[in-house]
Amino acid sequence: MPREKKEVVMPSKKSNIIYENWKVYSKAHKLMFRCNEKKAQWYLKRELATLLPKETRSIKLTFEAKGDGHKKGDYMVEDRSNICISCGGDQYLTIHHVVPEMYRHWMPLAVKSKSSRDLLLLCKHCHNGYEDKAMKFKKQCVNRFNIPLEGHGWVYLPHYKVAKKAASALIRSADKIPQDRQQVLKDTVLKFWNEYRKEVKEKEAVHSDKEEEITSGNKGEETVTEETVGDGNEDWDTILEKCSLLEDHFRGSDFIEHGNKVIQQLTKNCVRNDRGQETWPDLEGFIKEWRQHFLDHIDPKFLSELWTVDGDIYTR
Ligand SMILES: [Zn+2]
Structure with missing residues (x-):
């Protein structure tokens, strides 16, 4: 049989067509499986199959396929x-x-x-x-x-979670929270923030071998208070935003x-x-x-x- 070289004309594709129902026959003309248009084109372009002119949307492999495909009368070879x-x-x-x-x-x-x-x-x-x-x-x-x-082996950081909740509450609805409660939330965020900055600095020092810088002290080392917030450090809105976005749990090594x-x-x-x-x-x-x-x-x-x-x- 001469090899089909023409571009194959495909039926118009509608968004609700999921099964395209192309039939794939073996060399011995056994219906092996169904595939979509893209897969059929893949075989045709590589001359691994030819179009069957008398049937719609059918191709026949030009090589001996590994395996025999699905059984005759199986769900996998019928039109869907x-x-x-x-x-x-x-x-x-x-x-x-x-x-x-x-x-x-x-x-x-x-x-x-x-x-x-x-x-x-x-x-x-x-x-x-x-x-x-x-x-x-x-x-x-x-x-x-x-x-x-949710899987096994999560590592939880409860102090991150507390700070995250406090910062989120202050961002979301500070105007509805009584002053004394707002103060408690602010204190929670600031206390966490100072410890967190210290942790981050220590980690950075370990990575870049800058232990000296830590012991010599710098601006970033100073404790942030309500009065000094924004003074050479992050301003209050930035601190709140960063705390509200903290990852309070992560996947452990196991x-x-x-x-x-x-x-x-x-x-x-x-x-x-x-x-x-x-x-x-x-x-x-x-x-x-x-x-x-x-x-x-x-x-x-x-x-x-x-x-x-x-x-x-x-x-x-
Ligand atoms: Zn339904």
Whole structure:
């Protein structure tokens, strides 16, 4: 077959079209998978595929592909509609991750790469309705895997937090705070500021090896009081602003994200299949739990019947 060199004419693209439903056939004319227009163009431009003239939006690979693609009749090779799989609406569509990205991100490539099986279309309304339920499931994972949703290993700086709150209150609503309370807040900020400046100076000295400068004393070393504020140092508004923007917690050296720790536990048990490839039975179970949770709570009236909880987990 002569190689197709013409520029391919693409259908007009509308913003609510997410699935472009290009078919990709193997050399032996087996429907292997679906892809979007950009991917089809990628194959065509490199002459790795030719257009199939009798079918719309179809290409045939010119090389023997690794693997055989998806099974005949699998969800991954059928046409997909650009509608919400719950209500059928075609506006404000979003791509929903059936297994939340916070977990998927840490999964082995053989599970997460190139798979759109667990990416389904939901309109914003249906998506928002499901998110509360998904959050409950994530919270159950906190106890089950012994890791808070915000991760483990945060380092908190309580004195930063106190100064930050005091400065923010003074910036936001000083006019509504009684004078004596304002004074307490100002004292809190100034006391913190003097210690903070000392800390910063000491750190700078360590970095630039300027210990001498510290012991010799300079303008920046002097304690700032209400009377001397702005006198060769930052003015009061700058101090307040800097304090209100303080980072009062940060990730320590042993910090670990919730999703990372969950996936670590779920991939501990690794079993080789009959082709010698790694599989993770616990992770498979977790993915299926999310799929089932989604089906139980979303009422997917417009989802293909070929999409099932037991659909393939691995993409190799
Ligand atoms: Zn919807």
